[in-house]
Amino acid sequence: IVPTRTIQGEGFRIENLVVAGRGGLPITANLYLPDPPGEAMPGILICNSHHNPKTQGELQDMGMTWARSGAMVLVMENLGHGERRQQPFGGREDYHWRYNLGIQLHLVGESLVGWMVADLRRGLDVLLARPEIDVARIILIGAVAGGGDPAAIATALDGRVSCSIPFNFGCGTIGQPTTPGAEAAYNFASFADWESTRCLRLSGRDGFFPWVIVAAGAPRRLIFAKEFAFDPAKDPAY
Template structure:
């Protein structure tokens, strides 16, 4: 082999990764050309469910009321639910006081942080947070104050749901994503699959509440909560509207280009589709995409590329008026400057 031939090969893997990514995209395009859009959507939904893995349902656990607090303009309940045997989780319910009739509902899914308390206006110890809110902006509380009933489940791996094994090593461990993700992958499952299973259980509980109109329920997720939200919406077509904030992007521009928590990675998913096409499976139902123009981990260039691709999907289904996009002057955080009211109006 000559030196010229040797130079065609790389001792590093950069070119190989680029080649494999490009081959995957080409395969997606070829598949789109050989099957109808409806058939491809069906196949992608089935693949997504298979890739994240499934968990045995818990048919015997009955929801438990843990706390009920009456505040000036809303009632806050704390309940316990279970989606799979041997594991339960807490969730907050926020019920507006002044609203009349059956309420629109929202499943609110937090991202990395200290759990559902971070989005319902509480500090990690459960006391009221009267200071300036962090990147989650108390968004569940903002939705409730607009007249929507909200359920905010604790996502496993954060706050009170960190693993004892992690806390024994570091009492201040920020999350248990790594241990949960790696052990579940070794079992052919994913942390995303477990989180989605619990999200679906929270949605079902909210839909069964007497105060809530089950035909008018949406979902809003931030960052890692956006990952859970979009899959939950795909798997439950009865979810009427979806808001994804601090999440929408392409795999290429975000989780393959920027260091992310391991819980963002689903083995094998790029064999089937890029992220914009997967999010596009929500179409033609209403969808709102929000991103900060200075978000360092979901870069705005990738967001704009993804939003454009999703717009093409909505346009192909005659539903471009059901897609809304907002790039706000911020970082990796919630804005809500348009999303909150859009969700209220869409669910009304």
């Protein structure tokens, strides 16, 4: 874990970090800390969405706000995003190039979501290595949209997460029937997609539907979050 810079704010500070990930591949991240620091602080790990990396406005807002409130917040960048960009065009092309990365990793028997999950678990290592962290209060948030998928899988695999918020993951597709009795026609397996992180291999055949992956975090705490029109009473997955 190598700190490259510290930025001082009002009631918080930011440590820019480079962390050795899987195979030694660098992971870039921002660690938001209360200033002055507290004791037994809760930790919040945020997985960026497919929209933008750690520079996204609401990710910075969450980091600063919760650090001022006494939490330690780690905002990481997924493989292929931000400073870990694998393409020369910038902007939203990070999102589109997930397709290319997914194909490249598939050719060698790996998966993009598997690498993202490994990075998130490394992020948990970073938080839990801090002596001032409260190991019993660790939240993993998957930002909307596209961050919830790896966040849910990481929670299912790693018992160090005490609460997960896998935004936009666990439910079916937008526009599906949600009227009473529609459960028989509901697509619990979600949909095929060019983005491999949203179309998990063999999950339909083997019964690992998105809602099953989310539920695998039980009995730990869960906040089920979804954008657009969400009526829990009419959502069979919920």
